[in-house]
Amino acid sequence: MLSRSLPNKSELSSIETICLNVLTYCNSKSLKQGICAHSPIIKLGLEHNVLLNNNLLSIYSKCYGPEHARHLFDEMPHRDVVSWSGMLSAYSKCKDHEEALRLFDFMRGDGHYPNEFTLSSVLRSCSSLGRFSLGSQLQSYMIKYGFDTNGILASSLIDLYSKCGFVKEAYELFKNVDNADTLLWTTIISAYTQAQNWKRGLQLYSDMIQVGVVPNEYTFVKLLGASSFLGLYYGKLVHAQVIVWGVKTALVLKTALVDMYCKCEEMDNALKVSKQTRERDVFLCTAIISGFIRKMDFTKAFAAFTEMLCSDIVPTNYTYSGILNACSSIPGIELGEQIHARVLMAGLQNDVSVGNALVDMYMKCSYTVENALGVFKEISSPNVISWTSLVAGLAEHGFQEESMKAFEEMISAGVQPNSFTLSSILWICSSVYSPSRTRELHGYIMKKNAIQDLVVGNALVDAYAGLGMVDDAHRVIKIMAKRDVITYTGIATRINQMGCHGTALSIISHMLADNIKMDGYSLATFLSASASLGAMEPGKQLHCSSLKSGLDSWISVSNGIVDLYGKCGCKDDAVRAFQEIDKPDVASWNCLMFALASNGHISPSLTAFEDMLLAGIRPDAITLLLLLFACSHGGLVDLGLDHFQHMKERYNIEPQLDHYVCKVDLLGRAGRLAEAVGVIESMPFQPNALVYKTLLGACRLHGNIPLGEDMARRSLELEPSDPTIYVLLANMYEDFGQPELGDNTRWLMKENGLRKNPGQSWTEIQNKIHLFSAGDRMHPQIYEIHEKLDLLLSEFKIMGYPYEANKASMYHSEKLAVIFGLLNAPSTAPIRIIKNIRICKDCHEFMVNLTLLVHREIIVRDGNRFHCFKKGECSCRGFW
Known part of the structure; x- marks a missing residue:
């Protein structure tokens, strides 16, 4: 009875054929039903059939990935090269390339020789991991066994060479292939675009057309990626070629077109292309969102994100990163918190790119750093961007010491800082005046050879110059492999801020020696130095340079020219330079007001203020200082007091300490000393030495010796080493008939080791x-x-x-x-x-x-x- 229940050889062969047909059909049409065939195969005793097991292996990997397929693979009593190739392909497709290469080692140890399908998967993993040595060994094997003529393998080899940085060698491989097909041409085009040699990629496309090879959608995807960097003109040419060749605008090609137009900031064309077919996915939507963000059109970016959610398209980590960057730019903490909530629901809080964007958003949008620190701790493996966002964010919030500690923790964690990290930490060293830490960082930078990075070199120059260590800054400039306009603008700006205006102007000669042209920022700095020095001739030469280079269209340069003439006493030239500005901003008007008021033209200065208001320009705190200065030096006490009294309600400007000093000066010059004292005693700030010295000067002017002595005493309590206070007091005594007290005051100054600032x-x-x-x-x-x-x-x-x-x-x-x-x-x-x-x-x-x-x-x-x-x-x- 038992022998009758078992199938004979003929029946078994027929059953095997049926099972094989079922599995073959399921492999292409109905994967999950194919898995259901596994149990009957075991019951029928067919688990030793390699052909059936290979088909099951394919179904498992497609349905559940390599993990389930590996269980079956390990239990297979017999394996052939197809089994190994199928398992390798599964790992390669899910991007577990390390495991794929480990399995390949096991395969070779098991005595199996790879075929073209095996080699294709292994080469793909070598490319992804940069394992050029293993790839070279496989190339030798291919040549030995005649696989080198295989187009797919040749394409994989070219991809390996290009991703490992050997683009020229990849091209030599390509040239040695006879009758290269579309796949090979697309691969070599991709090699050059990945190497950022975008024009060469487009030239290869031209060569491809000339030899009669027809491009496909993936060819154009690569070309469009290159066009994104070359500019809109090239992008439109490639788009025209898509139309000429009649290539169907599949989703991948449509996304590439949209991405190209977005990167070229042509959002109308991007939206037009996106609507040509109804197909949409997360990559297309993310490209559109990124395009609006690049255009700084955040309202439309958020609208596109909302539309994406309404279409049930699930955002990726890149989508969330982009929209969070938009929140940082607004800045919008409420919206950022809503996006954060969605990130948590999506389970992406541990994703490094999303975490980085969240840290950056909270650092820029929140008044505290707690949320940013909380997000940072959630990132499973913080990378250099994570740490840089943390270091820079802490510094911007005023936590310089904590920022330094974060940098040290970053180094301890084995994360190598990039140029932006080093730039941030160098800025901190300068801002907290830490020469020792700057020198330590300099040593670290030299050790890591990071000085060759232009951004790092510029940051180090700026840090030293910011600390007043100009000689050290110059030494860094000399050892830099390359210098640019930022290098010299940074050191010139710092030197100018130190008051060494002549030295700042000397930087021009260094720029000329390096054949570096000025930009708007450097020119504005040199104009400021000329203005502060009162150097008319260099200023005029800089003005001529701005006209020849077209840099006079920069508002900062135009303002610098007005300031130059104003500070050189050329009122008419300053007015003329102002009139040549197309759209004066508040700084332009401030420069004009100063030029007029400081040269004694009080009424025109006040008229300029009225014209500014009529032009719709809102005054700032500096404008009001200049307004009070003009009133003070013009003796217009009541007008000045009126402007001060209504600063908040008229101009929404809260008076600061400098404004109160101007008010004291205004009253003091007019002899209203008691009112000036009242201002000092009632102002919402702790008085500084300057406000007391201002009233001391007024006391000297009007001969109020008792009040002047009181102001001198208060000033000295705050700044006991300021010789100006002694000089003002001594002059007051001498002006009003008490020379002996004046002599005593000067003697006291000398006793304290103080010297009057010599007149120059x-x-x-x-x-x-x-x-x-x-x-x-x-x-x-x-x-x-x-x-x-x-x-x-x-x-x-x-x-x-x-x-x-x-x-x-x-x-x-x-x-x-x-x-x-x-x-x-x-x-x-x-x-x-x-x-x-x-x-x-x-x-x-x-x-x-x-x-x-x-x-x-x-x-x-x-x-x-x-x-x-x-x-x-x-x-x-x-x-x-």
């Missing part, structure tokens, strides 16, 4: 700066200057001018500079003098009388304002 003046003649100090004896023309001064004083007496020379101020620096100008400047040119401190009363009277005698315009810019002397009058009208 300089003038520019024939593009050269000539510096003078009080009592100067070193200048080559000093004897000629003294002779000329004596001659002028004699002529004053002959002409009956009301001027009595003061022996103490006989050889002040501004006198020496103006006489030098008379001796050397062209007879019709104005004499321009810059002085580091306020001009004294005696020198001011000397200049007034001098312009009656020599009929020359003299412009003196002192530490406080401009004095334009002309025909016996000064623009300050004696009120300074």
Whole structure:
């Protein structure tokens, strides 16, 4: 009975054939039903059939992935090369390339020889992991056994060579293949586009067409990727080729077209292409969202994201990363928190790209760092971007020490910092004034050879310059393999901020030696240095350079030109430069107001403010400072007080400490000292030394010695080492008949080891700066200057001018500079003098009388304002 129940050989063969047919059908049509055939195969005793098992292996891998297929594979009593190839293919397709290569080692150890399908999977894994050595061994095997003529394997080899950085060698392989088909051409085109040689990729497409090979959708996908970098013109050419060849716009090709247009910021064309067919997936939607974000059109980006969700398309980690970056740019914490909630529901909180975007969003949008720190801790394997976001974010929130510690933890975790990490940490070292840490980082950078990275080199230069270590900054510049305009703009800006304006201008020669052209930022910096130095000739040359290069269209450059002429006392040139600006911003108007007010044109300065309001430009805090400055120097007390009183309600500007100092100056100059004291005592800020010194100066002006002494005492409590306080107090005593107290004050200053800031003046003649100090004896023309001064004083007496020379101020620096100008400047040119401190009363009277005698315009810019002397009058009208 038992023998009758078992199938005979003929029946068994028939059953095997039936099972094989069933599995073959299920493999292509109905996978899960094919799995159901596994149990009957075992019951029928057919589990030893390799052919059946190979088909089952394919079904399991397609349905459930390599893990379930591996269970079957390990239980197979017999395996052939097809079994091994199927299992390798399963691992390769799910991108578990490490396991695929391990299995290949087992296969070789088991004595099986790979066929073309095995080699294809293994080469794919070698390409993904960069295992060039193993790939080369396989290439030798292919040549030995005649597989090198196989087009698919040749394509895999070319892909391996290109991904391992051997693009030229990949091309040599390609050339050696006879009758290359579309796949091979597409692979070599891909090799060059991945190597960022995009034009060569497009040239290869042209060669492909010339030899008569027809492109397919994947060819155009690669070409469109290259066009995204080359620009819209090339992208449109490739799109035209898609239409010419009549290639069906499948989803992958449509996505590539949309992505190209999005990257070229042609959103209308991108949307038009996306609507050509109804097919949509997450990659297409993500490309559109990214395009809107690139265009800074965040409203449409969020609308596209919402539409995607409504279409039941599940966002990927890249989609969430993009939309979170948009939240960072708005910034929008509420929206970011909603996206975060969706990330949690999607289970992507551990994904590194999403985590990075969340850290960045919370750092930029939140007032605290707790949420960002919480997100960072959730990232399973933080990468360099994660750490950089954390380091930079902590620093931006003012947690510099914590930022430093995070950087150290990053190094300890074995994560190598990139150029942005190092730039961030160098900026922190500069901002907290830490030369020692900067030097330590410099050592680390040299050890890792990161100095060759231009971004890192520039950051190190800026850090040293920001710390005032200019020589160190120059040494870094010398060892940098490459320098650019940012290198020199950074050091020039820092030097300019230090007040070394002449040194800042000298950076121009270094740029010229390196054949580096200025950009708008560097030009604005050099204009600022020229303006601060009062160097008219370099400033004019920079102005000409801006016109020739077209950089005058930069608003920062245009503003710098207005500022230059204003600070050089050329009011008319400043006004003209302002009028040439197409769309003046608030900084433009501020420069104009300063140029007018500081040169004594108070009424035009106030008119400029009214014109600014009529132009629809909102004033800022600096505008109001200038407005109060103009009122103070013009004696317009009530107008100034009115503007101060209504700063908040009219202009939505909360008065800051500087505005209160201006208010004290306004009242003090007008002699309303009691009101000025009331302002100091009632202002919502802790008074600083400057506000006390301002009122001390007013006390000297109006002879209120008791109040002046009180202001001096309060100033010294805050800044006991400031010699200016002693000088102001001593001058007040001397001006109002108490010279002995003045002498005592100066003696006390010397006892404390303090010295008055020496008065220095300089003038520019024939593009050269000539510096003078009080009592100067070193200048080559000093004897000629003294002779000329004596001659002028004699002529004053002959002409009956009301001027009595003061022996103490006989050889002040501004006198020496103006006489030098008379001796050397062209007879019709104005004499321009810059002085580091306020001009004294005696020198001011000397200049007034001098312009009656020599009929020359003299412009003196002192530490406080401009004095334009002309025909016996000064623009300050004696009120300074």
